[in-house]
Amino acid sequence: MPIRDEQMRRRNREILKDLNISHYERNELIKKERELLKIQTAGSVYIDVPFQVDFGTNIHFAGNFYANTDCLFLDTGDINFGKDVKLGPRVQIYTVNHPVNPKERLEKGYAIAASVNIGDNVWIGGGVIINPGITIGENTVVGSGSVVTKSLPANVLAAGVPAKIIRKI
Template sequence: MGEQRERMLTGQLYRDSDPELVADRIRAQRLCDEFNRTGPDETARRTALLGDLLGRIGEGSWIMPRVQLLTAQHPIEDHEARRQRWESAAPIRIGDNAWFGGGVIVCPGVTIGSNTVVGAGSVVTRDLPDRVLAAGNPARVIRTL
């Protein structure tokens, strides 16, 4: 692992123009572009692409195009490095049957409860419990479901 990647993953200041990080971002964008070009009947291909892009995706997850990554903190790594990163980083956890409207942003380390609905355009900065409707910037629980 290069010095700049190590600095990035440990929360230190890093140089984002580092060739390794630039290559990672280009690869991630290519995977996003490929995912976004999939057809409605290409579920297995979309799942495989998301696995390559995110490291893992829960069984039964359903993510439809248009996906966009807006941060350099999602480098694409080999399987072992990716596994170690997931164990040491602050992943986003999404419960069963959660639903997000378009344009939702979820910050690192946030957990979204099962059967929870997040309104379009919301920015989720804190954990959301099971069975609630949340919306806004920052997202707030509007009511229980």
């Protein structure tokens, strides 16, 4: 169950703001990211700064994770990364959506959260956008600039807007 504590969210955004403008050496940066994101895995996790999170506590890592600079993680729902996942720069992962019906959006004004799950050994190219509720299977590669609107199986190369399977790997 995702954590949606608004006080914690504000505190984490202040920590993130400091982290993003810092000049920490890499090991100190990794230590601060582990504290901010409550990283539990013993495996390496490194997110190049700057990056943005919604809450920061709903992102889960299996280990050996790398994200290039300027990534955005809207973690109102859970984001689950398998082992050995690599993200290019400016990858955006959204777990939150709003009702499609305009009347529901106006009257209820609520957000709908749906987890994103990324399997082991996945490589996501720069500028990729991943929509809520998506699962990307293990060993899959998503080409730069793609918009992932439907889940992708394991062992494929996918690219485009919307992302489509190009070939099996």
